[in-house]
Each structure stands twice: as structure tokens, then as C-alpha cells.
Amino acid sequence: AQSVAQPEDQVNVAEGNPLTVKCTYSVSGNPYLFWYVQYPNRGLQFLLKYITGDNLVKGSYGFEAEFNKSQTSFHLKKPSALVSDSALYFCAVRDGEYGGATNKLIFGTGTLLAVQP
Amino acid sequence: DTAVSQTPKYLVTQMGNDKSIKCEQNLGHDTMYWYKQDSKKFLKIMFSYNNKELIINETVPNRFSPKSPDKAHLNLHINSLELGDSAVYFCASSQREGNQPQHFGDGTRLSIL
Numbered sequence: 001a002q003s004v005a006q007p008e009d010q011v012n013v014a015e016g017n018p019l020t021v022k023c024t025y026s027v028s029g030n031p032y033l034f035w036y037v038q039y040p041n042r043g044l045q046f047l048l049k050y051i052t053g054d055n056l057v058k059g060s061y062g063f064e065a066e067f068n069k070s071q072t073s074f075h076l077k078k079p080s081a082l083v084s085d086s087a088l089y090f091c092a093v094r095d096g097e098y099g100g101a102t103n104k105l106i107f108g109t110g111t112l113l114a115v116q117p
Numbered sequence: 118d119t120a121v122s123q124t125p126k127y128l129v130t131q132m133g134n135d136k137s138i139k140c141e142q143n144l145g146h147d148t149m150y151w152y153k154q155d156s157k158k159f160l161k162i163m164f165s166y167n168n169k170e171l172i173i174n175e176t177v178p179n180r181f182s183p184k185s186p187d188k189a190h191l192n193l194h195i196n197s198l199e200l201g202d203s204a205v206y207f208c209a210s211s212q213r214e215g216n217q218p219q220h221f222g223d224g225t226r227l228s229i230l
Binding site for chain 1 (some may be wrong): 173215216219220221223
């Protein structure tokens with residue numbers, strides 16, 4: 001069974017500083033990894049995904065994430081944080097070995113990012 | 118151009134009542150989902166439909182019954198509402214392939230009095 005962990009409930013960073021939101025995963029086969037962002041009173045919005053290929057993937061709003069197979073991690077990063085980046089971030093994993101609609105997407109517990117001006 | 122739309126946005130009702138939430142997507146996706154987000158923001162899948170066929174049915178009480186009249190719509194009917202049903206319910210859609218992202222509606226906030 002797959003699982004995903006986000007070890008930090010909250011990450012605080014000053015505007016202009018780099019940010020990292022951590023995610024580790026566990027799957028039997030090849031992982032399909034996703035990051036989503038949720039703003040207050042809104043649904044989740046897709047940021048980026050890793051399926052295969054380059055370990056560094058780039059997504060929306062200047063975010064990127066690095067897939068590390070040996071550490072089973074997929075940390076979300078941004079070189080320079082903005083106050084408007086403050087939101088709840090979810091990492092999610094699906095086992096790519098068994099793809100398709102019957103295979104569930106499992107979400108982490110979320111990390112609240114607070115960017116101070 | 119709302120991609121995944123849910124109605125109503127807010128639902129306040131009393132214990133024991135029956136209520137429905139509607140969801141529609143205009144993305145041409147063939148798979149739709151219902152998720153429940155609790156007060157701690159934990160997100161858990163409830164149901165998934167692919168081309169009107171039930172694919173995923175998590176351990177959800179029988180009081181919850183999804184219905185998909187066509188692949189663009191997935192409704193959720195809840196009977197005999199309980200206090201513990203208070204949560205935000207999200208509809209989502211995607212292509213069938215597991216490497217495709219899901220697109221979420223803005224949620225229905227259900228409050229049971």
C-alpha cells in the first residue's frame with residue numbers, strides 16, 4: 001500500500017527567502033508524485049508532477065520539486081518566496097505500477113506555508 | 118469558465134435530514150471523484166467513477182450514495198445526516214490515466230446542527 005508523509009505541519013519563511021516543503025513517500029512500484037496547493041475556501045490546485053525522466057520538475061508559480069529515489073522524497077521548493085504563496089500544500093502519491101482509475105491517489109496531511117513580509 | 122463546479126457551496130442542515138450535492142465538469146474527463154476534508158484538513162477519497170461506472174468505493178457508510186448520470190456529472194446523496202458528517206466535500210475529475218492530475222471544485226461546506 002502506498003503512503004505519503006509531510007513531516008511539518010507548518011513552515012515559516014520570510015518573503016524573498018528560499019522555501020522548502022518536505023514530502024516522503026512509500027509505494028510498491030514506481031511512484032507518480034504530485035503537489036497541490038489549497039488557498040482558503042478553495043479547492044486544491046495542481047502545481048506539478050513527477051512521472052518519469054528528469055528528477056527536477058518545474059511547475060506553476062515558480063515552484064519546482066526534486067525527486068530523490070534513494071531517499072524516497074519529493075520536496076517542493078521555490079527560490080524566492082512571496083507573501084501570496086501562503087497557503088496549504090499537499091503532496092500526493094499514486095503507485096504507477098498499477099496506474100489507472102482504480103488506483104487511488106493518496107494525499108499527505110498538508111503543510112501550511114506562512115510567508116512573512 | 119469553471120472547470121469543476123459544485124453546488125451548493127454551503128449546506129447547513131439538521132441531523133437526520135437527507136441532502137444532495139451536485140458536481141459537474143466541463144473538461145471532458147472520464148473519471149470523477151468525491152473527497153472528504155475534515156476539520157484538520159485531512160483529505161480522503163470516498164468514491165470514484167469512470168464513465169458512469171463505480172470504480173473506487175472506500176469504507177464509507179451506506180448513507181452516502183453517489184450517482185453518475187453521465188460522465189460529466191457526479192452527485193452525492195447523503196441520508197440521515199449525522200454530526201460527524203460535517204466536513205468539506207470536494208468533487209474532482211481527471212483523465213483515466215494515473216499520471217494525469219486531478220482538477221478540484223471549490224468544495225461544499227456541510228454543517229450539521
